[in-house]
Amino acid sequence: MKKCILYVWLLFCGVTVVSCDDMLETKNFTDISPSNFFKTEGDISAAVTGLYLPCTTNWGYTDGGTGVWLNALFNADINAYYPAGMVTTDVVRCYSSNIYDEFNVGPSSGGAIESTYNVIRFVARATDIINQINLSSGATEEVRNRFIAEVKTLRAFYMYTLFDWFGPVNVKLDPATLMDNTILPRPSQEEYIGYIEKDLQEAIDTPSFPDKYNDDLSNWGRMSKAIAYGIRMKLYMHIKNWEKAKEAAEKLMTMGYSIIPEYEDVFNVDRTAEHIWSVPSNTASENYYVTEVLPSDFKKGYNHLGASYIRGDEKTYYSGWQVFCMRWEFYDTFADNDKRKNTILCEYDTNDGVHKDRNNGMTGAIPIKFTDTQFANYGIQKAHPVLRYAEVLLSYAEAENELHGPTKEAIDAVKQVTDRAGVTIPASALAGTNEFREYLLAERGRELFCEGQRRQDLIRHGVYISRSRERGNNAQDYQVLFPIPQSVITEAGGIVEQNPEYPK
Incomplete structure (x- = not known):
C-alpha cells in the first residue's frame, strides 16, 4: 500500500466515470465490469487500493466521481476529519478563531463536514467492487474472499466514521441499487449499526483474511482481521454495549500485540507490536x-x-x-x-x-508527538496511528468497569499503560465505578492525545458539551453530531432529514 499510495488518486480517477456533481448520486460512478476489468489478481488489488483514497496523511484528493478536491480523513489540516473533531475537545485549541473550536459549525460550513460526508461515496464504491470481485474469475476463490473481507472492513470503517459525525446515513450496500439514483431516507440507528456489524462479522469469519500486517511492509496499512476487531470495539464503545466492547478488546488481547517499552517509539517507529492500524506516510504522501x-x-x-x-x-x-x-x-x-x-x-x-x-x-x-523528526522540509515520513494496543487496554478496562467495577483485570490492563508512562494509578481512582470511570477518561486523554479519539471519549462520558460550555462556548446538546452538509439536504429535497436542531 505504501508503494501504491502515490498512484491511488490516478488509479481511481482512471476507473471512475460520473455523470453528476453531487454526493448523493451514484449512477455510473464506475465503468468497471467483468468483461473489461478484474481479469487478474492485480486488477482486483488495484481497485481495492483505490478505496483507500480518503485514508492518507497527505492533504487530500480529487474525487474522480465529482471532480471536487477534498481533505483526506487523516490530513492534519484543521478542515479535515480528525483535527476538526479534535479541536472541539478539552485537549487542544486553535491559535485563532475557528468554527470547530467555537462550536459554530453549520450545514453550509463546508470544509471538514463536506470532506467527511463524502466517504458515503466510497461506501457505494466498496459495494460495487465487492460485487465485481464476486463476478470475477481473475483470482482463486481464496484470494477473492480475502479482498472482499478487506473491502468490507474498510467499508465498515467508513460507515463508522459517518455514524460518529452524522449519525445514520443512507449508504448504498446493495449492488442492484447502484445504478438507481432514487434517494432513500436515513435508516434507523439499529438498522445502520447492523450494517456495520454484518460487514465486520463476515470479514472476521473469512479464513483467508490475514490477522495483521505488522511484519509485511508492502501491505502494512491495509485492513486486517485485527483492524476489524478494533472497529468493532470502537463501535460498541460508542454505543455503550459494554459486553460486546469487552469481547472485542479481549480478542485483540490474544492476537500478539503488546505495549512497547518507550512511549516516544510509538510515533517514531513504524510497525511495532503496539500498532494495530496506522496510516502509512512516505515521500509521496507526507504527514504534516x-x-x-x-x-x-x-x-x-x-x-x-x-x-x-x-x-x-x-x-x-x-x-x-x-x-x-x-x-x-x-x-x-x-x-x-x-x-x-x-x-x-x-x-x-x-x-x-x-x-x-x-x-x-x-x-x-x-x-x-513525533520527536524523531529533525528535518528540513514541511512534511515527515511518519505514520499516523489510528488504532493501537494502548487504546484496546484502556477500552477493555472501561468496559470491565462499567460491567463489574474496578476489578483486578481492569486495573492490570491500565497498569500496562501507566507503568510505561512512569506513573501510578491513584488510590482514589479505585474507590468505585464512578471514580474509576472519571480516572479512565482523564488517562485516555493523556495517553491518546492528538490521535483523534478525544471527541468520542467525551461524548461517551456525557461531558462533551458541558466542557465546551466551561470554555466559554455556547455549545448546545444537539451538537454531539455535526450537521449533514446543506448541499445534501437541498439535493435530497426533504427526503434526507437534517440532524435535529440544525437549520433545515
Whole structure:
C-alpha cells in the first residue's frame, strides 16, 4: 500500500466515470465490469487500493466521481476529519478563531463536514467492487474472499466514521441499487449499526483474511482481521454495549500485540507490536502534523525536562503553520514525572532569539508527538496511528468497569499503560465505578492525545458539551453530531432529514 499510495488518486480517477456533481448520486460512478476489468489478481488489488483514497496523511484528493478536491480523513489540516473533531475537545485549541473550536459549525460550513460526508461515496464504491470481485474469475476463490473481507472492513470503517459525525446515513450496500439514483431516507440507528456489524462479522469469519500486517511492509496499512476487531470495539464503545466492547478488546488481547517499552517509539517507529492500524506516510504522501502544531517563529523547543527539539538543520529553519496547540489546562493534568510529557514542548526559542513559555507568549503547549523528526522540509515520513494496543487496554478496562467495577483485570490492563508512562494509578481512582470511570477518561486523554479519539471519549462520558460550555462556548446538546452538509439536504429535497436542531 505504501508503494501504491502515490498512484491511488490516478488509479481511481482512471476507473471512475460520473455523470453528476453531487454526493448523493451514484449512477455510473464506475465503468468497471467483468468483461473489461478484474481479469487478474492485480486488477482486483488495484481497485481495492483505490478505496483507500480518503485514508492518507497527505492533504487530500480529487474525487474522480465529482471532480471536487477534498481533505483526506487523516490530513492534519484543521478542515479535515480528525483535527476538526479534535479541536472541539478539552485537549487542544486553535491559535485563532475557528468554527470547530467555537462550536459554530453549520450545514453550509463546508470544509471538514463536506470532506467527511463524502466517504458515503466510497461506501457505494466498496459495494460495487465487492460485487465485481464476486463476478470475477481473475483470482482463486481464496484470494477473492480475502479482498472482499478487506473491502468490507474498510467499508465498515467508513460507515463508522459517518455514524460518529452524522449519525445514520443512507449508504448504498446493495449492488442492484447502484445504478438507481432514487434517494432513500436515513435508516434507523439499529438498522445502520447492523450494517456495520454484518460487514465486520463476515470479514472476521473469512479464513483467508490475514490477522495483521505488522511484519509485511508492502501491505502494512491495509485492513486486517485485527483492524476489524478494533472497529468493532470502537463501535460498541460508542454505543455503550459494554459486553460486546469487552469481547472485542479481549480478542485483540490474544492476537500478539503488546505495549512497547518507550512511549516516544510509538510515533517514531513504524510497525511495532503496539500498532494495530496506522496510516502509512512516505515521500509521496507526507504527514504534516508536526508543521501544523509548530509556531510560526519556531526554531528550537524544550520539554519539561529541558530536552531540546530542533526543526531543520543548523543553518536552515522552517516556520510552522501555528494551527493548533495543547490547552494549558489539559497539559497540567499530567504528573511531573509522566514520561509522555517528553513528547510535548512547553517552551521554545524563536528565530529572532526570543525565549517563549507559558508566561511569555505561548498560547498553549506544543504536542509534538513525533520527536524523531529533525528535518528540513514541511512534511515527515511518519505514520499516523489510528488504532493501537494502548487504546484496546484502556477500552477493555472501561468496559470491565462499567460491567463489574474496578476489578483486578481492569486495573492490570491500565497498569500496562501507566507503568510505561512512569506513573501510578491513584488510590482514589479505585474507590468505585464512578471514580474509576472519571480516572479512565482523564488517562485516555493523556495517553491518546492528538490521535483523534478525544471527541468520542467525551461524548461517551456525557461531558462533551458541558466542557465546551466551561470554555466559554455556547455549545448546545444537539451538537454531539455535526450537521449533514446543506448541499445534501437541498439535493435530497426533504427526503434526507437534517440532524435535529440544525437549520433545515
